[in-house]
Amino acid sequence: MYDQSNVFAKILRGEIPAFKVYEDDRALSFMDAMPQSDGHTLVIPKVEARNFFDIDPAALADLIKATQHVARGVQQAFDPDGMRIIQFNEPAAGQTVFHIHFHIIPCYEGAKLRGHGRDWADKEVLAQHAEKVRAAIASLPPRH
Template identity: 85%
Template sequence: MYDQNNVFAKILRGEIPSFKVYEDATALSFMDAMPQSDGHTLVIPKVESRNLFDIAPAALADLIKATQHVAKGVQQAFKPDGMRIIQFNEPAAGQTVFHIHFHILPCYTGKEIRGHNRDWADKGLLAQQAEKIRAALANLPPRQ
């Protein structure tokens, strides 16, 4: 069951601030407030959906297209050695916010990924990283 008071629903309604990276009619992307690596970004749909199992297929297809577009911007902005695209379903799998979302997690050779859901990041750093990704996205072709 979808909880309309989850933190991402509140971000979508503008009740909680976020460091936005990308937004269109169907998706929103912003910096993870507890990043596991530099450039850790989230992509969420604007539709109410708890996880992979209850999102409409067309909305899921649109969400993965938005995720790919943002990931290209993260790739260009941070030049990581690799990248994880992660999506969790339910607590046993590690989901902590019950609004479907994809993590874009840059990976850097020789740097450990930090733990999930741990310390809050410096807001100034998140703002700088978001600007870096927005600038990279501005140099890419529009999302398909």
């Protein structure tokens, strides 16, 4: 069951601020407030869906296209050695916000990832990271 009071629904409604990096009529992307690495970004659909199994296939296709587009921007902005693209379903799998979303997590050689959902990032750092990603996305070809 979808809960309209989840934090991502509140971000979509403008009730909670977020460090946004990309938005179109179907998806929104913003910096993770508790990042596992520098550049950790989230991508969410603008439809109500709890997880991978609840989302309409067409909306899921739009979401993965937006995720790829944003991931290219994160890659350009942070030049990581690798990248994790992760999506969790239900608490046993690690889902903590029950609005489907993809994590884009840059990985750096020799650097351990911080714990998932553990420590709040400095807002000034998040703002700087968001600006880097926005600039990188702006330099990419438009998403179709």
